[in-house]
Amino acid sequence: MARAVTLETPRLILREFADDDATAVHAYAADAEVVRHLDWGPNTPEDTVQFLAMARATRDAVSRTAYHLAIVLQAAGRLVGGCRIEIRSLANESGDVGYVLDRQVWGQGYATEATRALVGFGFESLALHRIWATCDVHNAASARVLEKLGMRQEGYLRHNVRRKGEWRDSYLYAIIEPDWRGGSAPR
Numbered sequence: 001m002a003r004a005v006t007l008e009t010p011r012l013i014l015r016e017f018a019d020d021d022a023t024a025v026h027a028y029a030a031d032a033e034v035v036r037h038l039d040w041g042p043n044t045p046e047d048t049v050q051f052l053a054m055a056r057a058t059r060d061a062v063s064r065t066a067y068h069l070a071i072v073l074q075a076a077g078r079l080v081g082g083c084r085i086e087i088r089s090l091a092n093e094s095g096d097v098g099y100v101l102d103r104q105v106w107g108q109g110y111a112t113e114a115t116r117a118l119v120g121f122g123f124e125s126l127a128l129h130r131i132w133a134t135c136d137v138h139n140a141a142s143a144r145v146l147e148k149l150g151m152r153q154e155g156y157l158r159h160n161v162r163r164k165g166e167w168r169d170s171y172l173y174a175i176i177e178p179d180w181r182g183g184s185a186p187r
Helices: 019-029 045-059 110-124 140-148 177-181
Strands: 006-008 012-016 066-073 079-089 094-101 130-136 152-163 166-176
Touching (some): 006 110, 012 110, 019 045, 019 079, 045 066, 079 110, 094 110, 110 130, 110 140, 130 140, 130 152, 140 166, 166 177
Parallel strands (some): 094 130
Antiparallel strands (some): 152 166
16 A cells, blocks of 8 residues: 655645545535536535545555545644645656635635645655646636746646536646746745
């Protein structure tokens, strides 16, 4: 079994999902407003159970390439979202990140704080060279999160996601390890 990952930030703990997280995960994953810009959801209870099983399977993989982590408020011990980093190409040392938060905690900097920890983990522990993310072109808050991390907008992906029968466009953002280490990325 691969080692469990826990990352701590000043206000958050990013930890492996547990089966008893289903209620908290479902609370945000079933919220149509929370997932409106995402390519999944709103979740049914079965979808949430399947997600947790997938997170467990990736955690237990012999050659682990995906890290799905719960976002927990340190002070309250409350699970408020999820995030992930996935190695997409070992040969090219690249991976991508994603995040989702319960809307009760939007606008408090938690997405930036969690994703900064993931990017640091990707460069420092996973030895990635390039980390990227996409966001719906209508999701200005997510674009701001990525820009705060020092990611640069590298592209506009036309009709790259199909959501409920409708094609959507996305922005592509990325940061490379020398920029992260060189201090051009905010910490």
